[in-house]
Amino acid sequence: xxRLSIFNVVSLTIGFVFLYLPIxxxxxxxxxxxxxxxxxxxxxxxxxxxxxxxxxxxxxxxxTLKVGVLSASxxxxxxxxxxxxxxxxxRFKGRxxxxxxxxAPLVMPEVITGLSxxxxxxxxxxxxxxxxxxxxxxxxxxxxxxxxxxxxxSSFDRSIEEAALDLGCTPFMTFFRxxxxxxxxxxISGWMLAFTLSLDDFVIASFTTGPGATTLPMKIYxxxxxxxxxxxxxxxxxxxxxxxxxxxxxxxxxxxxxxxxERAERLxxxxx
Amino acid sequence: MSAKTLGPVRRKFAxxxxxxxxxxxxxxxxxxxxxxFTAVDDVSLDIYEREFFALLGPSGCGKTTLMRMIAGFEVPxxxxxxxxxxxxxxxxxxxxxxxxxxxxxxxxxxxxxxxxIAFGLEMDKLPRGEIAxxxxxxxxxxxxxxxxKRKPHQLSGGQRQRVAxxxxxxxxPKVLLLDEPLGALDKKLREETxxxxxxxxxxxxxxxxxVTHDQDEAMTMADRIAVMNHGQFVQxxxxxxxxxxxxxxxxxxxxxxxxxxxxxxxxxxxxxxxxDSEMTGSRIEAVGESSAGMGDxxxxxxxxxxxxxxxxxxxxxxxxxTEGTVWDIGYVGDVSVYHVRLNSGGTMRVSIANTQxxxxxxxxxxxxxxxxxxxxxxxxxxx
Ligand SMILES: Nc1ncnc2c1ncn2[C@@H]1O[C@H](COP(=O)(O)OP(=O)(O)OP(=O)(O)O)[C@@H](O)[C@H]1O
Ligand SMILES: [Mg+2]
Numbered sequence: 001x002x003r004l005s006i007f008n009v010v011s012l013t014i015g016f017v018f019l020y021l022p023i024x025x026x027x028x029x030x031x032x033x034x035x036x037x038x039x040x041x042x043x044x045x046x047x048x049x050x051x052x053x054x055x056x057x058x059x060x061x062x063x064t065l066k067v068g069v070l071s072a073s074x075x076x077x078x079x080x081x082x083x084x085x086x087x088x089x090x091r092f093k094g095r096x097x098x099x100x101x102x103x104a105p106l107v108m109p110e111v112i113t114g115l116s117x118x119x120x121x122x123x124x125x126x127x128x129x130x131x132x133x134x135x136x137x138x139x140x141x142x143x144x145x146x147x148x149x150x151x152x153x154s155s156f157d158r159s160i161e162e163a164a165l166d167l168g169c170t171p172f173m174t175f176f177r178x179x180x181x182x183x184x185x186x187x188i189s190g191w192m193l194a195f196t197l198s199l200d201d202f203v204i205a206s207f208t209t210g211p212g213a214t215t216l217p218m219k220i221y222x223x224x225x226x227x228x229x230x231x232x233x234x235x236x237x238x239x240x241x242x243x244x245x246x247x248x249x250x251x252x253x254x255x256x257x258x259x260x261x262e263r264a265e266r267l268x269x270x271x272x
Numbered sequence: 273m274s275a276k277t278l279g280p281v282r283r284k285f286a287x288x289x290x291x292x293x294x295x296x297x298x299x300x301x302x303x304x305x306x307x308x309f310t311a312v313d314d315v316s317l318d319i320y321e322r323e324f325f326a327l328l329g330p331s332g333c334g335k336t337t338l339m340r341m342i343a344g345f346e347v348p349x350x351x352x353x354x355x356x357x358x359x360x361x362x363x364x365x366x367x368x369x370x371x372x373x374x375x376x377x378x379x380x381x382x383x384x385x386x387x388x389i390a391f392g393l394e395m396d397k398l399p400r401g402e403i404a405x406x407x408x409x410x411x412x413x414x415x416x417x418x419x420x421k422r423k424p425h426q427l428s429g430g431q432r433q434r435v436a437x438x439x440x441x442x443x444x445p446k447v448l449l450l451d452e453p454l455g456a457l458d459k460k461l462r463e464e465t466x467x468x469x470x471x472x473x474x475x476x477x478x479x480x481x482x483v484t485h486d487q488d489e490a491m492t493m494a495d496r497i498a499v500m501n502h503g504q505f506v507q508x509x510x511x512x513x514x515x516x517x518x519x520x521x522x523x524x525x526x527x528x529x530x531x532x533x534x535x536x537x538x539x540x541x542x543x544x545x546x547x548d549s550e551m552t553g554s555r556i557e558a559v560g561e562s563s564a565g566m567g568d569x570x571x572x573x574x575x576x577x578x579x580x581x582x583x584x585x586x587x588x589x590x591x592x593x594t595e596g597t598v599w600d601i602g603y604v605g606d607v608s609v610y611h612v613r614l615n616s617g618g619t620m621r622v623s624i625a626n627t628q629x630x631x632x633x634x635x636x637x638x639x640x641x642x643x644x645x646x647x648x649x650x651x652x653x654x655x
Contacts, residue, residue: 162345163378165365167392167443181382 023240030233047234057235060219063130064199067215071137072194078138079145079194080187084179086146087153105143113140114207121208128210136208137198144197145190152186185257192250196243285495286510287320294357296321296479297342297447302351304337304503311337313503314351319481324473326490327483328526329500335483336375338500339449342481343372355447373440375451375483377432379424385435386411386420392443410438413468415461430456437465441472450482454489462486466493487527491515499523515575520655524573529609531579531620532653533572537564545652547572551618552594562652574650576623579643581610581635586644593644596620598637612641 030048034041051057082102086095105113117136121128160182164174180187202217209218216239220232287293295318304312312334319325327335340346342353344365353360360368371392380388389410393403411417414434424432433456440448453469454462470493473480484490490497491511498508499522507519518524521532535547535556547556547570556572564570586593596614603609603626610622620643635641 157376157378159374159376159378160380162365163372163374163439164380164391166343166345166370166372167439168366168395169391170366171364178380 026233027237027240030230030237032230032233035230047230048238050231051234051238054231057216057219057231060214060216061235063213064216067130067133067137067205068195068198071134071141071198072191074134075138075142075194076145076187076191079142079190080149080183082142083146083149083153087150087156102143102146105140106147108140110140110201110203111207114204117204118207128208128213130213132208132210133205133213133215136204137194137201140201140204141194141197144193145187148190148193149183149186152183156183185253189250189254192246196246199239199243285322287323288318288496293320295319296323296356297481298354299338299342300352300354302338302341302348302353304334304341304346305349311503312341312348315503315505316351317498317505317508319479321479322473322477324470324480324493324495325482326494326497327481327500328485328487328490328497330526331485333500334503335500336451337503339372339451339481339483342447343370343449344368369445370447370449371440371443371445372449373436373451373453377424377436379432379435379439381424384421384423385416385427388424388435389439389442392439396443406442410442413441413472414438414465430458430461433457434465444476444478447479447481450480452483452485455485462489469493491527499526517651518573518653521571521573521653524653529576529621529623531574531576531650533574533620535570535572537562537566537568537570540564540566544647545570547652551614551616553614553616554589554593555591557591557647558650558652559647560651562654564652564654568654571653572650573653574645576609576621577607577625578649579620579622579645581612581622581624582642582644583635583639585642589642592647593642594620595640595642598635598639598641601635601637610635610641612643 031043031045032041033044033046082098086099086102089095114136117132117139118128121132126132156179161174161178164178165171169177200217201215202221205215206218206221209215214222216235220236223229223232287295297317297319299315299317299319301314301316302312303310303314315338327338329335337346341348342355342360344360344363347361355369380391383391386407389407390403393406398406407420408417411420414437416431416434416438419427419431424435427435433453437450437453440450454465457465466489469480472478482490482494494511496508496510497514499506499514501522507514507523509517514523514527518527518530524530524532533547533549533556534551535549537545538548538555539546540562542561543559545558545560545562545564547558549556549572558572562570585595589595594614594616596612596619598610599613599619600611601608602611604623607623607625610624612620612622614620622643
């Protein structure tokens with residue numbers, strides 16, 4: 001390996017500082033004993049306990065969690081199915097169009113997605129609220145799941161499924177007994193990705209929400225406009241923790257699977 | 273094992289010569305075209321119940337493709353396949369009375385060895401106890417009892433191949449398609465497994481279609497062998513016939529070792545054909561019939577073990593004889609193979625069993641030698 005030159009060290013440091021300094025500051029200030037956001041008044045965890053007494057914040061967190069779990073689960077099913085369709089049914093009519101349509105939301109500006117969803121709900125005369133947020137989160141996270149699952153399917157040996165069919169397993173059962181267990185880690189990673197995306201989303205949620213359904217990012221944003229309270233720092237730190245942990249679990253899971261497979265293959269080659 | 277030897281059963285078994293016999297698998301004018309490439313080209317074939325049928329041919333000649341069409345994973349571009357009188361065209365793979373062992377093994381990576389083997393039996397909804405007994409039996413058959421709990425990635429290549437074999441046999445299908453089932457096994461294990469397969473076939477009455485690259489394997493196990501090339505059958509015959517009466521140079525060359533002596537027909541009477549050969553510098557007299565006309569270029573095909581080698585000149589050097597110098601000698605276990613440079617520039621190979629008494633002094637490199645053969649030791653090929 002090449003050694004890091006001074007230039008590399010400096011640019012790396014600047015990059016990381018740029019990325020993480022604001023977040024670190026936020027986390028540190030969430031432990032600030034003082035009322036003011038700008039003045040350090042010693043260590044304390046009192047803002048964390050006041051978060052758990054703030055009914056409005058708790059309600060918003062609960063809504064966010066429900067939206068995340070629900071939309072991630074549905075998006076995972078739909079995303080997995082479309083990945084299968086794209087990977088499997090070869091050159092069906094309109095495949096290119098279908099794949100472009102699945103992946104378009106990936107690059108679509110959120111404002112546009114949000115606005116078009118809003119227009120749809122209005123024109124269909126659907127009451128906006130909890131369920132419209134869930135629906136729109138399904139729409140925009142589904143394609144992320146599809147990408148993750150499809151990349152796993154591209155290295156999937158189809159003769160394994162053929163062997164199952166050959167042994168008398170129906171195509172339907174083959175999916176549940178053979179295909180799904182093998183691609184499961186990718187499906188779970190997809191779910192976690194969808195969940196964190198939904199947790200974070202502010203733009204689309206604010207377009208599609210209605211009375212009574214306030215997600216945490218929306219609540220935080222509206223509170224901050226009335227002045228930053230240390231409580232907000234605390235809840236944000238908690239959110240960062242949740243997201244970090246989920247993303248880490250997802251990547252560790254994929255990584256570990258790979259490492260395990262490699263190690264086992266080495267063992268097998270060594271003839272043990 | 274019920275029968276004392278396989279001899280009596282095997283010798284009598286020749287349903288393909290019996291006009292009243294009904295084939296189990298009937299392949300009629302089947303072709304498979306991938307894009308613009310014809311992988312299987314208008315083949316027809318009947319395979320009979322309890323037959324051990326081998327497919328032999330160079331890589332890429334369409335063996336796997338043919339198997340996959342029988343198993344139902346490829347749809348023939350044209351033609352039909354029937355099994356036991358039932359047209360299979362619209363029968364999906366999971367409803368065919370056929371099991372296939374994949375060339376790539378296709379083991380289920382998330383299941384242990386025993387779960388892999390049990391999979392097909394579970395699909396048949398056999399009682400638990402019977403599944404366990406059958407798995408046990410299969411593990412014993414392929415000598416993997418100690419590996420029952422391992423996952424496929426924890427096995428060596430040969431072990432995986434045996435799991436794939438066990439998994440495909442476990443269901444005891446009417447027809448078993450084996451795509452190079454023993455290629456990764458060492459010689460001893462391969463021979464043992466060959467024997468086990470034959471025994472299974474005898475006791476369970478299964479029909480085997482096997483792809484192999486090992487000629488000896490095909491010769492020792494199969495009732496009939498089909499030699500394929502470019503998606504077509506070149507010859508379908510029992511092993512001995514394939515060896516003794518190849519229909520073309522291609523088959524003769526593909527099965528075992530052979531000397532092809534080129535010559536022109538000077539006489540073609542029923543029972544006797546005489547060639548003039550520049551290669552041997554003599555006349556070649558052969559028994560048999562041939563469709564060749566006078567003056568046609570043909571080949572006399574003679575196996576190395578049917579040619580005699582001597583340091584003494586033959587009585588009549590103008591017929592079925594030639595001379596040359598020993599260029600190389602190879603020891604192949606129990607036989608020695610002499611590579612002889614003929615005076616005409618060609619080469620011939622002669623193999624002599626090493627057990628034979630050497631009366632004269634042993635033949636050595638650079639010796640001038642005389643080769644002779646009898647009229648009935650080879651056949652005349654026109655293509
Ligand atoms: N799905 C496919 N699409 C295009 N070409 C194919 C496909 N499957 C097979 N072929 C081609 O058909 C030919 C025959 O392939 P096949 O697998 O039957 O060969 P094989 O006789 O089994 O060879 P080997 O002994 O190497 O296993 C090959 O040239 C291969 O490239
Ligand atoms: Mg093949």
